[in-house]
Amino acid sequence: MRTMRLWVSIGLMAVVLAFPVAGWSAQDKSAVGSLSRYDPKQLVFVANRDSNDVAVIDSQTDEIVSRIALGNFANGHMAMLTNDGKKLLVSATGKDRFLIIDLATLTIERTVATGRSPEHFDITSDDRLAYVGNIEDSTVSVIDLQDGKELHRLAGFFEPHGFNVMPDGSKVYVSNFGAHQVGVVSVPRQQLAKRLAVGDAHRFAVRDPGRYLSQIKGIANPTLTMDGKFAYAADGDGGELAVIDTRTDRVxxxxxxxxxxxxxxxxxxxxWMLVPNNGDETVSVISTATHKVVTTLKGGREMTGINFVQGGKKAYVISSGDSTVYVYDMQGFRLLNRLKIGTNLALETASTTADGNRIYLASSTDDSVYVIDGATDQVKRIANVGRYPWAVTILGAASPNYCH
Structure with a gap:
């Protein structure tokens, strides 16, 4: 999935460079206006990879109220707000930098050098540290968010992709997209403390290296349960899901x-834990009480994410390949709706509002964000958000959100 998206992005960037596109300010109520009058939880931040900016949407009016410029060739991959809502953090993949943006002034407060191609990250609950995966040189940058500097650059990873910091801030779980393992970083010691093997794919690789070593589909993300007691890690090659006890760090x-x-x-x-399986276009539903698959739902092509509304009563499965969002009743495990967003649209990532009522979904090929009402499943389009909108983040999102 990641390799294909890279080529799509490069192709679109070439088109943009060849045929300049007019600015987006005509759609904005305020191109650089202050955000001080807004509740931070009502704002939706959309990282636009090819226009090198972040669009800010007021979820009360669905209007773009501001834009934050990231600089030429920033190619912002993921954005996240600090827990106090005062800073916006962006991985500038194209410039090998991590940006700390002051939302009071809408300016880049700090620019921190990282390893090559920083993409995904997570932060500690006290807003002190960020752990950033530099996917091209397989390192993790540990960044002090208060002083705006890199404290450490940790080695020993293989395409570090997804991150999850424990609620108590004691350790960080790091997935390896280029290996069948999850790394455990000790925060007090600032070092890679353990490597946890996931599934049997590493054993199969010995017998069939052409299949399992030519292009490894390892672990995309270690997902914590809501109580933080377990982490779930899916292995793309083996078709297996590992459950890690976070107290003992054992599978x-x-x-x-x-x-x-x-x-x-x-x-x-x-x-529940829901796992989209892109090889057979299904969705596995796992009980977190028993760590077992309770049912398998029919999904779509190239699923890029799953969001929930109403406290988990409904699940929305994003199928980029079908340009469709599949809606499921999580009490009866039945398909409620198919929301056809468009034709040949690359649906990316989404975030659920803090009240759990609406979903904001990025669509990179038509420069739009689609808003889904969780009560009625009505869909509204916000056009001209930016070039190649990729990641959506909302402070206090009611459904865990992530970039991909």
Whole structure:
């Protein structure tokens, strides 16, 4: 999935460079206006990769109220707000930098050098540290968010992709997209403390290296349960899901899901983990109480994410390949709706509002964000958001959100 998207992005960037596109300010109520009058939780931040900016949408009016310039060739991959809502953090993949943006002034406060191609990251709950995966040189940058500097650059990873910091800030779980393992970083010691093997794919590689070593589909993300007691890690090659006990850092069970699972998504009520399997176009539903698959749902092509509304009563599975969002009732595990967003649209990532009522979904090919009402499943388009909108983030999102 990641390799294909890279070529799509490069192709679109070439088109943009060849045929300049007019600015987006005509759609804005305020191109650089202050955000001080807004509740931070009502704002939606959209990282636009090819226009090198972040669009800010007021979820009360669905209007673009500001834009934050990231600089030429920043190619922002992921954005996240600090827990106090005062700073916006962006991985500038194209410039090998990590940006700390002051939302009071809408300016880049600090620019921190990282390893090559920083993409995904997570931060500690006290807003002190960020752990950033530099996917091209397989390192992790530890960044002091208060002083705006890199404290350490940790080695020993293989395409570090997804991050999850424990609620108590004691350790960080790091997935390796280029290996079948999850790394555990000790925060007090600032070092890679453990490597946890996931599934049997590493054993199969010995017998069939052409398949398992030519292009490894490892672990996209380690997903914590809502109580933080376990982490779920899906192995893309083996079609297996590992459950890690976060108290002992041991894999307590591993079981089969579908083919080419992407990653696990936790329901806000803490009851379920949903795993989209792109190899057989299914969605595995796992009980977090028993660590077992309770049912398998029919999904779509190239699923890029899953969001929830109403505290987990409904699940929205994003199928980029079908340009469709599949809506499921999580009480009866039945398909409620197919929301056809468009034709040949690359649907990327989404975030659920803090009240759990609406979903904001990025669509990179038509420079739009689509808003889905969780009560009615009505869809509204916000056009001209930026070139190649990729990641959506909302402070206090009711459904865990992530870039890909």
């Amino acid at each position: 307590v069970t591993t079981f089969k899901v579908g083919e080419e699972p992407w990653r696990a998504y936790a329901s806000p009520d803490g009851r």
